[in-house]
Amino acid sequence: MAEYNPAEIEPRWQEAWESARAFEPGRLAGARKFYCLEMLPYPSGRLHMGHVRNYSIGDVVARFQTMRGLDVMHPMGWDSFGLPAENAAIKHSRHPAEWTNENISHMRAQLRSMGYAYAWSREIASHLPEYYRWNQWLFVRMYEKDLAYRSRRKVNWCPKCLTVLANEQVEQGACWRCETPAEQRDLDQWFFRITRYAAELLDDLPGMTGWPERVRTMQENWIGRSEGCDLDFRVEGSGAIIKVFTTRVDTIHGCTFVAIAPDHALVTELVRGLPEEAEVARFAEGERKVPSAEKLRAGREKRGVFTGRQAINPITGTKVPIWVANFVVAEYGTGALEAVPAHDARDYEFARAYGIPIRVVVDPPEGPLDAAALETPYTGEGTTRDSGAYSGLKTPEARRRITRDAERAGVGRGAIQFKLRDWGISRQRYWGTPIPIIHCPACGAVPVADEDLPVLLPADVRLQAEGGSPLAAHRGFVEAACPKCGEPARRETDTMDTFVDSAWYFYRYLDPRNDGAPFDSKVAESWFPIDLYVGGITHAILHLMYARFFSMVLRDLGLVSRGEPVKRLLTQGMVTLGGSAMSKSKGNIVDPDEMVRKHGADVTRLFTLFAAPPEKDLEWNDLGVEGVDRFARRFHRLVDAHAPALARVPPVFGREGAGLANGPWPAVASALRRKTHATIFKITEDVDRRLHLNTAIAALMELTNAIYLAAPVSDLEVVSRVDAALAPAVREALEAGSLLLSPFAPHLAEECWSMLGRSTLAAREAWPEPDTALVETEEVTIVVQVNGKVRGRLSVAAGASESEVLEAARADEKVKAHLGAGVSRTVYVPDKLLNVVVQGGRG
């Protein structure tokens, strides 16, 4: 009798996979491809449970699709440039490269010990010249297409990291990495013109049905498309025009002031020589330092100063005062707005604070507003009133007519605004890709010639904790000859944001040693799109937007044919302990190495997969770990005990399996066979379509119980009592169990497969097919109500989950018509009833 001993089993099978090169793609001629990708880690030094969860989920799918006969690409690499390496280097007086390489070795060994099925021949690391050379090459291509440009901009600056932060990297006004409040600075910066793709980035989203709705909504909001109208307000007694952007031109008759951003280009000119000049200047100066995220924060106190000037409403001819206000952002729209306090919350608050009149011009559908007693602005749509010839119109119609008339009069025009800003990629740090530009006094910014790439990051720099770019202090690096005229020139010393590295790495995996191009287009074509991408929700905006942008750029450079790189996206939840995300600073960490030492990689994997559905947060629970540990041991004991008695039964599954005849079988055998095939069916569905990995494991546990019932094994004396009539069904169940277990607990699966006398690798075996005659899928009818009224009946598999039923309800024509504004709540009685509560109550 062999005790389950993962410490002995696991390294043995890892070696077997490696020597068989079991997970290298391209071995199956003619097979369909499957590109399974997980977000590559930053090599901080140690894997954490978040990594383990992310990679275990991806690994299940990669192994599953491999067994189903697909040609699977499942690579891994290192996002190895970035600030922590530089900070660690300063702290421990070590070179970032040395620190990074050591971390990579350690973490690679950790990944191996988890048994992940990677195509290691594809490994890349972004800090290596062979990789970042292609960042530089792509930068030059983008520069040629005016997709990379330099401009003096107000930038978000982290005073602690001493570097620029992209808008995406400012979270609630603070640096996303160290949480220090961000400041504003004027700097010459390099930008990628992502705004050129704003419309495409937005328009693709509805069709990206393989992405979670939540992520698509986040991206949609980030891109922030607004349709409206620009209007020209003439400044009284001056030729100046203040252009405003409005999405509610229908409210123009309620405009009681104009507000402009403190750093609007016109501010100085407007107040020149007026008594208000000094105060306006003081106010503008104070606001200059405030980051735009803070300016837009809803709760921020509305403040401003009057300029002493009036503007003329181009539609009504009315004169209104011009204010400089802190809630107007220079970078959005035109940097100025026509304020309508009765119908906009910020305008309302401002008007109340400064005693500016409030004029009601829209009535809600429910009936007229009492203008004298208005206590909150009415921001919805409705019917115009007190709006001259436009009174009595519904909002969309008023909008249309006023825009048309403004266009005819030459004082306005329809306009579309995006919140998305160009991507600032300059970093004043060392550990990143040097931007391949040389500044020549005569020729300006000149890109480095392709044959001179890569611009190598010099190894001999002095890294200081405070201030300045280390490259700028390196004379040998800075001094360069102009590629155009040959005269002495100065090399650019900014390095690229590391999000550039990760914006296209998934193409490089496909052709990682190519030294003539970033990758071969034909090879990329054969693998794209990525069939499944697994990663944290924290990357829903930043990384995933950049990755999409880069794919569109690569397409327009003629390198690939499609713009959208990812077909299906899975954003896994966090791993928590005591209710909050595991983090070093909170001290609530479970170390994967320790888990592997204590329980083995398989149990660690099983727990992270079993304890919660992939998208949900997973609370760590030692009892739960014990539970899956017990399950692993029980399955092992079953196989170990019965294997000798099953030796005479021919193989059932796998490429050499002969299957089983359709009986007649004794009742116990028949029941077990039905359970076996139902389990195969369920797990296949769970993994393939739904990615319900937790319920798949639950089904394996049930199968194990069923085998125990049919063929008991005592804890004390391990003797198999399986007789000849039952043996084939038991072999079938144990073989199926081993193969089904393989994506989840691959070492244990190999061990059991081999104990059953099979000499192939389970990992490369054929996934078992269910005998449909044995799979009775019980169907039940579910009544679907919307706001309490019956709107349809759905036929679904018994035991379907709430989300499955909701999904089916959404797809049902009859029900769909009643879902209106969106689902706010559901009540589910399994196998019987789903009640959907919808907002706005159209029912």
Ligand code: ANZ
């Ligand atoms: C008049 C108005 C009346 C507005 C009304 C709203 C309601 P979104 O939808 O986010 O694009 N706005 C325009 N430029 C701005 C700037 N630079 N900084 C801050 N706010 C600005 O918002 C567009 C609306 O935000 C515009 O429509 C404008 O206010 C304001 F009843 O114009 B509105």
Ligand code: ZN
């Ligand atoms: Zn020159």
